[in-house]
Amino acid sequence: SSHIAEWIAAGKNGTMGFFERNLEKRGDITSLVEGARSVIVAGLRYYSNDPSAGEENYFVSRYARAKDYHQVIEEKLTRVQKIIKKEVPDAACRVFCDAGPVTEKAWAIRAGLGWRGKHSLVINKDIGSFFFLGVIVTTAEFLVDNASARDRCADCNLCVEACPTGAICSDRTIDARRCISYLTIEHDGNIPEEFSGKTERMIFGCDRCQEVCPYNRKAVQYTDTELEPEFKITSLTRKEWLGMTPEEFRKIFKSSPIRRTGFEKIRRNIDFVDHRST
Numbered sequence: 001s002s003h004i005a006e007w008i009a010a011g012k013n014g015t016m017g018f019f020e021r022n023l024e025k026r027g028d029i030t031s032l033v034e035g036a037r038s039v040i041v042a043g044l045r046y047y048s049n050d051p052s053a054g055e056e057n058y059f060v061s062r063y064a065r066a067k068d069y070h071q072v073i074e075e076k077l078t079r080v081q082k083i084i085k086k087e088v089p090d091a092a093c094r095v096f097c098d099a100g101p102v103t104e105k106a107w108a109i110r111a112g113l114g115w116r117g118k119h120s121l122v123i124n125k126d127i128g129s130f131f132f133l134g135v136i137v138t139t140a141e142f143l144v145d146n147a148s149a150r151d152r153c154a155d156c157n158l159c160v161e162a163c164p165t166g167a168i169c170s171d172r173t174i175d176a177r178r179c180i181s182y183l184t185i186e187h188d189g190n191i192p193e194e195f196s197g198k199t200e201r202m203i204f205g206c207d208r209c210q211e212v213c214p215y216n217r218k219a220v221q222y223t224d225t226e227l228e229p230e231f232k233i234t235s236l237t238r239k240e241w242l243g244m245t246p247e248e249f250r251k252i253f254k255s256s257p258i259r260r261t262g263f264e265k266i267r268r269n270i271d272f273v274d275h276r277s278t
Contacts, residue, residue, distance in 0.1 A: 061205025
């Protein structure tokens with residue numbers, strides 16, 4: 001939590017004020033579940049290499065091409081939670097997935113799922129970094145897995161060099177104010193003009209730092225059917241994006257993380273890349 005506090009103090013969280021809430025709880029699992037003894041960490045692959053509908057089509061981050069991961073992971077971990085409760089009836093459990101004051105990446109590293117890459121994401125030597133994280137905090141006591149993963153980044157700086165906006169910091173954190181994912185998903189208001197021509201065709205997120213990582217060279221398409229979206233986003237043409245109405249947007253993205261960002265922000269992003277991509 002001290003690292004997060006330093007990150008916030010430097011203003012690198014941008015307008016994401018939710019990081020500032022319950023900061024004291026992030027390093028203490030007993031504040032989330034009284035008497036907590038274990039943290040179970042799960043990773044779910046989401047890599048997708050579906051080609052976009054033409055070279056001129058807009059780019060959507062791979063994680064958003066699948067069904068909203070929050071619901072999928074929560075459902076999977078809830079099933080695990082039921083198994084725990086069956087084996088340890090008096091155990092208290094809580095499931096977290098990108099919600100609540102839980103430092104998922106830190107717990108994933110402690111659990112041995114991988115190491116923190118220079119792009120701040122957890123990298124697993126076998127499957128790379130294209131995976132979601134979810135945790136169960138429980139009072140049930142399990143054998144501790146201390147098989148921490150060795151940092152294998154060494155002197156590789158491909159992700160740092162590939163970032164179009166220079167958002168990757170030397171301390172393995174991200175300056176959200178410069179990150180295309182933040183600017184196109186979380187940022188309110190207009191995208192600063194200094195990023196003109198740097199967002200290319202990206203209207204929702206950016207995978208550049210992951211795409212160049214050597215550990216993602218062998219990334220394979222996810223096979224979990226629960227992640228299958230109801231609508232194939234990559235099939236949308238530029239014309240269809242431009243002609244989309246708010247009603248169509250809500251219908252198409254009803255089970256997608258894109259819906260939370262909203263129609264107006266997506267139109268803002270499209271306008272930005274169309275008028276400032278050259």
